[in-house]
Amino acid sequence: MKEFLIDILQNEILVYVLMAAVPLVWIIPFALFAVWWERKISAHMQDRLGPMRTGGWHGWAQTIADILKLIQKEDIIPAAADRKLFNLAPYVVFVGSFAAYAAIPFSAAYVGSEINIGLFYILAVSSFVVVGLLMAGWASNNKWSLFGAMRAAAQIVSYEIPVALSLLAVVMIVGTFDLQEINRAQSGYFWNWFVFQKFPLLFVAATIYFVASLAEVNRTPFDIPEAESELVAGYHTEYGGMKFALLFLAEYANMFAVSAIAATVFFGGWNSPFGDFMSGPVWGLFWFISKGMAFIFVHMWLRWTLPRLRVDQLMYVGWKVLIPFSFVIVLGVGFWVMLAR
Amino acid sequence: MELFDIAFFVFAFITVVSAFIVVFSKSVIYSAFSLLFTFFGVAALYVLLHADFIAVTQVLIYVGGILVLMLFGVMLTNKIVNVELKTGTLHTIPALLLVSVVAGTLGGLFYSTWKGDVAPPPPPFxxxxxxxxxxxxxxxxxxxxxxxxxxxxxxxxxxxxxxxxxxx
Missing domain, CATH: 1.20.5 (Single alpha-helices involved in coiled-coils or other helix-helix interfaces)
Structure with missing residues (x-):
């Protein structure tokens, strides 16, 4: 896609700007859709209807109306807040989650930057989100916000380890961090996907990744950073208007990013499940997004199914269950790869 | 000026300015947060030197690990946040001597290896x-x-x- 655009536009800088803007064009409609979708799913799981009026058909325009309202709102900064950090924090959070999209391959023809260390880069830049959350929580000068931010940071830092180790299992098989390369290694039919390879090691790795990624994006059952019943709304309690919208957008962007990594690393990414049937760059985009959305659906489904964990249970699951299991899987896959050589 | 030079100066500016804030800020929390931008700038400079792995490791270890740990330390120590840092001038003469020796050495080294321009980007990445x-x-x-x-x-x-x- 890059070479093609350079051919048309004859200007490299313009092409890079365009390439960088592509994920943004995806994130914003996705977030609008996902918020509506989440409200509909939660409503139907609780035997109600959810938004029905705005826009006519099943309230499809509800989130568009919401975002228009948010844009128009007055920009309120609490008197006791730290103004500079309070203003900066939403941007740091969003930059962190948007930067991850640079290495996510949307289709065989489009990836922001085909770097050799793609996966490692995504793991690294997501740490900007942690610092941004701490910044938001601290600058709000509110106990709930600070507690929410602290819990979020503690949780993300601990669950980064099982996430990295479970992805490492696949990296050891392919021998590269390049996500396009990982995609190409899974081409063909769906039994070539890494989740079904080296059975059952990588299946367990995929499960560990999914559970830990739920904690990384603060979703139920790991949503103690935002536990409404104790912390009001966690680190974004004091935020309103456009800044709140930005934090919310970052949250949904993160949700899609972790789902996209799960889809790419374990479920074939843009590969069609049926060999050559419906494959190609454009169908690749379709498969990639469907797989990502399937994981988003599971995120939402779990939110209305499971109760929230306590802090000690959260730490128990992270450190005493997921981490030892992922170490065993890394060792097992290592031996398997070495012996099969 | 080529694109490479512009990128270099932008990131160098970010690194140096945020490092100044780290040192001279009166509030510990501001120092800690501006370290984020210093680390980011240094990582970007590594990328410009074609050291991709080191750059990413820099972000992962320093931003994701050390900076978060420091922020936790600062935030959990409730007294630190409100303390006015004491920045006065002490031991002026020994400090001046030490600084001039170090600065002289660095300046001399810089001058003797100066080639008149920013190093060109090394060939294929x-x-x-x-x-x-x-x-x-x-x-x-x-x-x-x-x-x-x-x-x-x-x-x-x-x-x-x-x-x-x-x-x-």
Whole structure:
């Protein structure tokens, strides 16, 4: 896609700007859709209807109306807040989650930057989100916000380890961090996907990744950073208007990013499940997004199914269950790869 | 000026300015947060030097690990946040001497190796990850292993201390 655009536009800088803007064009409609979708799913799981009026058909325009309202709102900064950090924090959070999209391959023809260390880069830049959350929580000068931010940071830092180790299992098989390369290694039919390879090691790795990624994006059952019943709304309690919208957008962007990594690393990414049937760059985009959305659906489904964990249970699951299991899987896959050589 | 030069100066500016804030800010929390931008700038400079793996590791270790740990330390110590840092001038003459010696050495070194321009970007980019991995597993295996054992001992020691305190 890059070479093609350079051919048309004859200007490299313009092409890079365009390439960088592509994920943004995806994130914003996705977030609008996902918020509506989440409200509909939660409503139907609780035997109600959810938004029905705005826009006519099943309230499809509800989130568009919401975002228009948010844009128009007055920009309120609490008197006791730290103004500079309070203003900066939403941007740091969003930059962190948007930067991850640079290495996510949307289709065989489009990836922001085909770097050799793609996966490692995504793991690294997501740490900007942690610092941004701490910044938001601290600058709000509110106990709930600070507690929410602290819990979020503690949780993300601990669950980064099982996430990295479970992805490492696949990296050891392919021998590269390049996500396009990982995609190409899974081409063909769906039994070539890494989740079904080296059975059952990588299946367990995929499960560990999914559970830990739920904690990384603060979703139920790991949503103690935002536990409404104790912390009001966690680190974004004091935020309103456009800044709140930005934090919310970052949250949904993160949700899609972790789902996209799960889809790419374990479920074939843009590969069609049926060999050559419906494959190609454009169908690749379709498969990639469907797989990502399937994981988003599971995120939402779990939110209305499971109760929230306590802090000690959260730490128990992270450190005493997921981490030892992922170490065993890394060792097992290592031996398997070495012996099969 | 080429694109490379512009990028270099932008990131160098970010690094230096945020490092100044780290040193001169009166509030510990501002220092800690502006370290984020220093680390980011340094990582970007590594990228410009074609050291991709080091750049990403820099972000992962320093931003994701050390900075978060420091922020936790600052935030959990409720007294630190409100303390006005004492910035006065003490021991002017020895400090001036030391600074002039260091600055003179660095300046001399800089002047003697100055080629009149920013170094041009090195030719075709090659990923360093594979080479680094191979080197660590062959030529530098012993230092690598020693470092990992040292880190393991440090981890176990830290866990021991933390546990003993909670029991009593």
């Amino acid at each position: 090659e990923s360093t990850t594979k080479t680094l991995g191979e080197m660590l597993m062959t030529s530098y295996l012993l230092p690598f292993e020693i470092a990992s054992v040292l880190l393991l001992v440090a981890l176990m020691g830290a866990a021991m201390f933390a546990r003993r305190r909670t029991k009593t």
